[in-house]
Amino acid sequence: MSLKKTYYIETFGCQMNKNDSELMALSMLEHGFEPAEDLEHAEIALFNTCSVREHAENRVISRIRSHRKKTRGHDRVTVVAGCMAQRIGTELIESGIADMVVGPYQSPEIGRLIVSHFMDRSRDRFLSQDTDDLSPRINLRLSAIRDAPPWHRWVTITHGCDNNCSYCIVPLVRGRLISFKSATILEYIRHLAANGIREITLLGQNVNQYGADSSDLPFHKLLEAAAGIEGIERMNFLTSHPKDFSVDILLVIRDHPNISRSIHLPLQSGSDRVLGLMSRGYTRSQYLSLVEQIRNRLPSHSLSTDIIVGFPGETESEFEQTLAAAEQIRFDDAYTYAYSQRRGTPAYSMAESITREEKVGRLKRLIALQRSISRRKLDEKIDRVEEAIIERLSRKSSEEVMGRTFLNHVVITPGTKQDIGKRVKVRIQGVRGTALQGTRIA
Ligand code: SAH
Ligand code: SF4
Ligand code: F3S
DSSP states (O other), X not given: OOOOOEEEEEEOSSHHHHHHHHHHHHHHHHTTOEEOXXXXXXXXXEEEEOOSSHHHHHHHHHHHHHHHHHTTTSOOEEEEEEHHHHHHHHHHHHTTSOSEEEOGGGGGGHHHHHHHHHHOTTSOOEXXXXXXXXXXSOOGGGGGOTTSOTTEEEXXXXXXXXXXXXXXXXXXXXXXXXXXXXXXXXXXXHHHHHTTOOEEEEEOTTGGGTTTTSSSOOHHHHHHHXXXXXTOOEEEEEOOOTTTOOHHHHHHHHHOTTBOSEEEOOOBOSOHHHHHHTTOSOOHXXXXXXXXXXXXXXXXXXXXXXXXXXXXXXXXXXXXXXXXXHHHHTOSEEEEEEOOOOTTSGGGGSOOOSOHHHHHHHHHHHHHHHHHHHHHHHHTTTTOEEEEEEEEEOSSOTTEXXXXXTTOOEEEEEOOGGGTTOEEEEEEEEEETTEEEEEEOO
């Protein structure tokens, strides 16, 4: 059955959701749906959601409410997909926020599920919450999809997470670690490269654990094989976990110039006691010695991180240990968050000892420190030559383009539409806001 209805997808949350949204778009197109210009005009509004923090959920709920208010009286359907659908799908239906919910397990099947919803709107509103029913994330037909940049594809190599960090909802909504077969992943990347894709990002909540649930290749072997595929000019991977990041990975990066030199390694806290309560599986000094190994083996690299402030029981002096670690390590970039209590996680029962204002106060201090470090690290790039892949025209000038360097910094340089997707060399001349600016030398 084919329905000539239009759809629009709004995506929240992490890169896994971005990949799922591309798969959702593919499924919608293959079931005869057509893309709408914007959310307001779409007959089917799809929200691919995130549950990682309460704030993320509240934001999307108010977005959906305002969308429904605006389109009231028209024949519109609201579908909520992703992690929030998995977590509170039933409540979303009962409170009239969603007409249909699809958990992340089967989001790539969304076209088929929506068709069945239209066949009988009174049934099939609570779909695919079954965690044994995982649909694959690798689909050769994604190479041709128009909703994605013409040179880049996400490649999800694992689904779920076996780590159970005490604050984290992800294992609850995405389930156990499942590694997709390396042969399928590599065949997919070969297919993408043969179809003009030049940049790949391997995705997983902890990519370093790839293969731990099967007898497949370890992560560094998969990375090596993927980076060896002809036509792939840049290979990125997200996210690494300090307890599983091995020297083998660094050696593979060192020997493959087409692997990005930007490593995302969440620290979460600089206090050993808090790290223990978080069940992260490493100490501050183990993290520091990993950073030392990275410095020794990769002369040119950048390091980014995630940090949570105000974890239950975090004292002022423990928070200061996080500040001290950030100062000592000098991350290029840090994604900083105020702790958010999530029902069902081990930390849920731990009493919070500081007020919301104190938490936000700590966050502000950390952000101010990191901002000045990031700025100084950008300044250090002046006069260096950086390689970048151009992503799009600059928003400010029609004669400039925006790209991303191999150290994952945004760079602005003269160029045209024809440069999009190209790998270029740029001599850095200055810093504009949080972006580098320079001239092309090749
Ligand atoms: N798998 C990745 C990313 C998980 S979610 C990893 O392990 O790093 C992204 C980030 O959100 C986490 O690294 C953490 O810093 C933050 N986060 C997760 N749960 C949170 C919570 N309950 N409150 C505040 N921040 C949280
Ligand atoms: Fe969450 Fe930890 Fe898994 Fe990351 S590694 S998704 S923080 S449980
Ligand atoms: Fe959010 Fe789900 Fe990703 S909770 S961070 S969208 S795995």
